[in-house]
Amino acid sequence: xxxxxxxxxxxxxxxxxxxxxxxxxxxxxxxxxxDLIELFPFxxxxxxxxxxxxxxxxxxxxxxxxxxxTSIQVLGExxxxxxxxxxxxxxxxxxxxxxxxxxxxxxxxxxxxxxxxYGRVNSxxxxxxxxxPEIKLYxxxxxxxxLKFEPVYPLTEKLxxxxxxxxxxSQLIAQIMTHPEFHYPEYIPISVLKPLKYPSRQQAIQCMHxxxxxxxxxxxxxxxxxxxxxxxxMRTEKMKAIRMMTQKGYSLPKTGELIHGFYHKHLxxxxxxxxxxxxxxxxxxxxxPFPMNRLLQGDVGSGKTIVALFCMLMCVDNxxxxxxxxxxxxxxTQHYISISDQxxxxxxxxxxxTGSTSKSKRIALLNDLKSGAIQVLIGTHALIEEDVHFxxxxxxxxxxxHRFGVAQRAGLxxxxxxxxxxxxxxxxxxxxxxxxxxxxxLDVSVIDELPKDRKPIQTLHKQEKNRSQVMAFLDKxxxxxxxxxxxxxxxxxxxxLNLNDLMTGYDIVCNFFPVPKYQIxxxxxxxxxxxxxxxxxxxxxxxxQILISTTVIEVGVNVPNASVMLIEDAxxxxxxxxxxxxxxxxxxxxxxxxxxxxxxxxxxxAKRRIDTMCASNNGFDIxxxxxxxxxxxxxxxxxxxGLPEFKLLDLTTDDEVIDLAKRAAAYVLGLDPLLQSADNxxxxxxxxxxxxxxxxxxxx
Ligand code: ADP
Ligand code: MG
Numbered sequence: 227x228x229x230x231x232x233x234x235x236x237x238x239x240x241x242x243x244x245x246x247x248x249x250x251x252x253x254x255x256x257x258x259x260x261d262l263i264e265l266f267p268f269x270x271x272x273x274x275x276x277x278x279x280x281x282x283x284x285x286x287x288x289x290x291x292x293x294x295x296t297s298i299q300v301l302g303e304x305x306x307x308x309x310x311x312x313x314x315x316x317x318x319x320x321x322x323x324x325x326x327x328x329x330x331x332x333x334x335x336x337x338x339x340x341x342x343x344y345g346r347v348n349s350x351x352x353x354x355x356x357x358x359p360e361i362k363l364y365x366x367x368x369x370x371x372x373l374k375f376e377p378v379y380p381l382t383e384k385l386x387x388x389x390x391x392x393x394x395x396s397q398l399i400a401q402i403m404t405h406p407e408f409h410y411p412e413y414i415p416i417s418v419l420k421p422l423k424y425p426s427r428q429q430a431i432q433c434m435h436x437x438x439x440x441x442x443x444x445x446x447x448x449x450x451x452x453x454x455x456x457x458x459x460m461r462t463e464k465m466k467a468i469r470m471m472t473q474k475g476y477s478l479p480k481t482g483e484l485i486h487g488f489y490h491k492h493l494x495x496x497x498x499x500x501x502x503x504x505x506x507x508x509x510x511x512x513x514x515p516f517p518m519n520r521l522l523q524g525d526v527g528s529g530k531t532i533v534a535l536f537c538m539l540m541c542v543d544n545x546x547x548x549x550x551x552x553x554x555x556x557x558x559t560q561h562y563i564s565i566s567d568q569x570x571x572x573x574x575x576x577x578x579x580t581g582s583t584s585k586s587k588r589i590a591l592l593n594d595l596k597s598g599a600i601q602v603l604i605g606t607h608a609l610i611e612e613d614v615h616f617x618x619x620x621x622x623x624x625x626x627x628h629r630f631g632v633a634q635r636a637g638l639x640x641x642x643x644x645x646x647x648x649x650x651x652x653x654x655x656x657x658x659x660x661x662x663x664x665x666x667x668l669d670v671s672v673i674d675e676l677p678k679d680r681k682p683i684q685t686l687h688k689q690e691k692n693r694s695q696v697m698a699f700l701d702k703x704x705x706x707x708x709x710x711x712x713x714x715x716x717x718x719x720x721x722x723l724n725l726n727d728l729m730t731g732y733d734i735v736c737n738f739f740p741v742p743k744y745q746i747x748x749x750x751x752x753x754x755x756x757x758x759x760x761x762x763x764x765x766x767x768x769x770x771q772i773l774i775s776t777t778v779i780e781v782g783v784n785v786p787n788a789s790v791m792l793i794e795d796a797x798x799x800x801x802x803x804x805x806x807x808x809x810x811x812x813x814x815x816x817x818x819x820x821x822x823x824x825x826x827x828x829x830x831x832a833k834r835r836i837d838t839m840c841a842s843n844n845g846f847d848i849x850x851x852x853x854x855x856x857x858x859x860x861x862x863x864x865x866x867x868g869l870p871e872f873k874l875l876d877l878t879t880d881d882e883v884i885d886l887a888k889r890a891a892a893y894v895l896g897l898d899p900l901l902q903s904a905d906n907x908x909x910x911x912x913x914x915x916x917x918x919x920x921x922x923x924x925x926x
Pocket of ligand 1: 495496497498501524525526527528529530531532677678784786813
């Protein structure tokens with residue numbers, strides 16, 4: 227009964243009618259009563275807070291003002307045509323400007339009437355204005371009715387032009403929700419709902435549309451975000467339970483001598499609590515007899531490699547093999563050198579396999595891999611070539627996973643009868659990875675803490691006119707015994723790499739730092755791999771003080787003694803690339819610096835990138851701004867990645883809610899795998915209706 231009421235077509239609602247219904251469908255995707263009550267306000271007007279215009283200054287952000295329009299004019303021609311009005315209150319005046327689609331507004335606003343205006347304050351050459359404010363006739367009657375906290379719905383220009391405004395929508399919603407047949411049934415089991423202290427489903431929707439205050443809105447939002455994820459998590463957790471019953475993997479129950487030996491004798495620092503926690507999380511997967519699929523996420527320098535090493539030791543302790551795959555040869559080689567060094571006293575054979583491993587060496591390696599004589603194999607894509615066969619590969623780790631294509635990940639290990647556990651590591655998950663975690667194909671472990679002796683990297687923006695000052699600073703650091711990276715952008719012209727900038731840069735650097743007093747390494751992607759490895763080693767061993775490079779060093783490279791990262795033409799790099807590059811320094815206890823050099827005037831986008839880098843060291847904040855700056859073009863990429871769309875849940879900031887919902891779903895399914903109990907009847911019914919493809923019909 228209640229369902230049929232809420233699924234009533236919107237045109238049946240009093241005050242809507244066929245024409246307005248068509249607009250609601252077209253503009254807001256509102257087809258039924260239910261769609262309408264699930265259309266949430268995007269903000270609320272708190273009528274009690276109105277600012278005097280005189281108090282505004284350049285730091286003011288979103289403000290609510292009330293006053294009279296003292297002048298209304300259309301100015302300019304063509305593209306710069308705009309509507310300008312002056313809003314005046316008892317304290318002062320401010321300019322309001324609308325650039326396009328202002329025709330209807332021009333018709334309805336009246337001089338001398340009182341308006342409530344909401345918008346963001348701009349300052350230009352010392353004068354303040356608001357572009358495209360929301361504007362609404364002020365009616366004293368609102369205050370009499372006590373409507374202090376008013377919802378604002380996501381309206382389009384077309385709707386506004388027909389006077390279909392927030393107030394109108396609000397009245398329609400009230401009409402539905404006060405109807406005797408209105409019933410919005412609860413479906414989250416009481417055992418989940420109660421400890422969370424969330425409002426009931428009906429209370430939540432009431433608070434969204436007719437809140438008494440901000441607190442009620444927040445309370446409701448929490449619950450709605452939770453239920454958006456909970457419905458999805460019920461399904462992904464169920465699928466996981468099914469996978470666990472059908473897929474076979476290696477169980478690694480032993481914590482043996484290698485782990486203990488390494489931990490107590492060879493580790494020269496204390497693990498952070500975050501590292502200890504994620505090792506535990508991974509270990510609890512490795513003991514189970516089905517394949518792990520886990521993402522290890524941690525900002526640059528958070529120490530993911532050591533976690534990888536521990537996991538590989540767990541395999542070897544259980545008599546099996548492990549591999550570590552990196553996106554570049556430089557990184558693979560570096561991992562190989564440092565890991566074989568750390569394990570040198572232990573009875574483990576570690577080998578390196580890359581595209582430039584010689585043919586004869588390769589044949590021998592593959593033999594020893596097949597016989598099980600090699601326990602740990604480190605390498606590049608070469609690890610997944612067809613003729614590479616492990617005896618018993620229990621764990622495959624993929625480092626800097628964001629640099630690998632999707633195709634390379636799918637079905638990588640299919641050739642093995644028992645699937646290895648898979649751990650992928652990254653500082654910056656790509657949308658596709660994020661989607662996999664949301665859909666439960668990947669579990670997530672997060673290292674949210676840096677080793678404790680780290681000082682935040684100081685990031686500075688410098689220009690060509692500061693060149694000699696910057697070089698003098700590098701010199702000072704080098705004289706202290708530190709090392710320096712200098713990175714140049716590489717331009718790709720018609721498929722060819724242009725090394726001009728790098729080579730010119732090399733000459734400039736040599737002028738400031740003459741050989742033989744200073745030793746300089748150079749590194750770029752076109753060099754032979756032996757030469758690359760040699761140059762990298764000379765820098766790592768401290769023989770050279772300066773490493774001039776392209777972005778081949780972007781990911782993973784670890785030389786803790788290096789304390790300065792100088793990035794030339796920094797405006798030509800993307801944000802996440804800058805953050806990765808900066809992550810090459812600050813890996814030891816010394817104060818480190820990142821200097822961003824630019825030549826020309828910066829466009830606003832580049833300026834925002836540089837400013838963001840100078841203001842924040844946090845990969846997460848940086849990823850946020852990056853997503854914002856890339857804008858709609860890239861959002862398409864996000865959509866194609868299979869990320870679900872939510873009304874309120876934000877995948878990048880609501881990880882606590884996401885985690886909570888997953889745990890709640892696992893809990894419900896743990897107690898009642900087929901959702902047969904009376905407590906779960908509403909839930910099962912809801913899921914069947916919401917996820918229409920009969921998944922729940924088949925599994926329950
Ligand atoms: P990333 O997470 O970027 O891959 P790495 O694993 O390369 O970071 O670690 C960065 C540096 O920090 C390395 O030199 C590593 O030896 C060091 N390191 C890792 N964990 C710790 C720790 N708990 N305490 C001190 N140094 C650590
Ligand atoms: Mg790394």
